[in-house]
Amino acid sequence: MAKITLFWHRRDLRQHDNAGLAAALQSGYPVVPLFIYDREILDQLPSRRDARVTFIYNEVERLASQTDQAGGTYLAYYGRPAEVFAALLREHEVAAVYTNEDYEPYAAVRDAEVTELCRQHGAEFKALKDQVIFAKNEILTKSGAPPKNFSAYRDSWLGALRDEHLQPYPSTELFTSANLVPLPQAPARPTLESMGFEPYEQFVPAAELPTDDLVRNYHKTRDQPSLVNSSTRRSVHLRFGTLSVRQLMRQAKELNPKLLAELVWRDFFMMLLWHYPFTATESYNPRLRNVPYRNNEEEFRAWCEGRTGYPLVDAGMRELNETGYMPNRIRIAAAGFLVKHLLIDWRWGDRYFADKLLDYDMAQNVGNWQWMAGTGAVAAPWFRVYSPQSQQEKYDADLAYVKKWVPELGTAAYPTPIVDHPFARQRAIDSLRAAYQEAAT
Ligand SMILES: Cc1cc2nc3c(=O)[nH]c(=O)nc-3n(C[C@H](O)[C@H](O)[C@H](O)COP(=O)(O)OP(=O)(O)OC[C@H]3O[C@@H](n4cnc5c(N)ncnc54)[C@H](O)[C@@H]3O)c2cc1C
Structure with a gap:
């Protein structure tokens, strides 16, 4: 059996300018690229109709057809990465597994497991910065x-x-039949249906500059x-x-x-x-780990559904629910409103965004939520409470954005504000100050 190098695509679903792929293609062994639809991640998604899964699926199929055209084989599996690699390392003479670094806490554990498996089979595991x-x-x-x-x-x-x-990496130039290998009897790639998902597309601009x-x-x-x-x-x-x-x-x-x-x-x-991997689920600032969040479920639902009576927040949440996107300025308004005006734990908001955002990225989401809550390694001062009304006047003075997403604005059908801004502002400051001072004693 001839030796091969495996290249594992994760957060780098492209052939061009790919650091790990370029290195694999120069490893001296023919390359077999692959993707794993990770059960640990997919099985936790709240809906079987998830535009991100469809997006990934389409991109993997595109990579597979590029690989076929270049004279190689693209492998794809639905499973647990350690189990998939255990089988691949048994079935093939694998010289090395190349991939690109992934900095999330789950990824660190997963990659350590695969590194150990590789070591047991005498294969190198190489992760590059990309x-x-x-x-x-x-x-x-x-x-x-x-x-x-x-x-x-x-x-x-x-x-x-x-x-x-x-500088770009020359992965496209190296992606030729000389550096790839066709595998006879490669298993069929999973389909959305075989993984229990429905196809569901949402608008994403072309992957161009x-x-x-x-x-x-x-x-x-x-x-x-x-x-x-x-x-x-x-x-x-x-x-x-x-x-x-x-x-x-x-x-x-x-x-x-x-x-x-x-x-x-x-x-x-x-x-x-x-x-600081613990910040995925815990406030970075120890003095703000015991904020007396109110966590009112009905108010949380109103926020999720865009029914708070604050048009800028409601417009943002409705845009998110409908499209999977929200502009940065509106994310700031919506997140600030949840953690300060409603005094709801930033982790509830982080989770909701994680379920809905097409661009959900743990590091960016946690970092920004903790910034807004004032709890992060970098954070806005905990006593800063933006007024959603002033934000609206500043960023959407002609109401073009809010009217697009809240067409019933100005009619009896639109709810009155869920909470009074000056009252909520003071309540947030008092609660956070109390937590901050108590933690010091
Ligand atoms: C509460 C909250 C949660 C967020 N969650 C995410 C998330 O899960 N995933 C995500 O990619 N971004 C997140 N952001 C950051 C930012 O809102 C989005 O990156 C941006 O809105 C995406 O639109 P864009 O590509 O047009 O950004 P642009 O304004 O065009 O910026 C270009 C790129 O710069 C980066 N960027 C811009 N702003 C930020 C920022 N504040 N923090 C980190 N990177 C930034 C992004 O990669 C973005 O694509 C969040 C912001 C807030 C306030």
């Missing part, structure tokens, strides 16, 4: 700690950036939710790796420092989650 520019310990403070101040991190990040960090015009104007348009192209809308592609972050960074570096800074936030939150 989905961020700087990872893990590459940007640290002078004392060697993970930075907890975004401005300092961004400045160090920009100072460390060299042209080579943004945004126009230069959009990027040039980004800092002026990004906070105008009623504009169709107010921001890049590339978060889904960055999440699943259908677009290379290096490519988008190159464009941002050339045309708009504000967009570049937003992309640096993405690296920042990935770095923080890798250092």
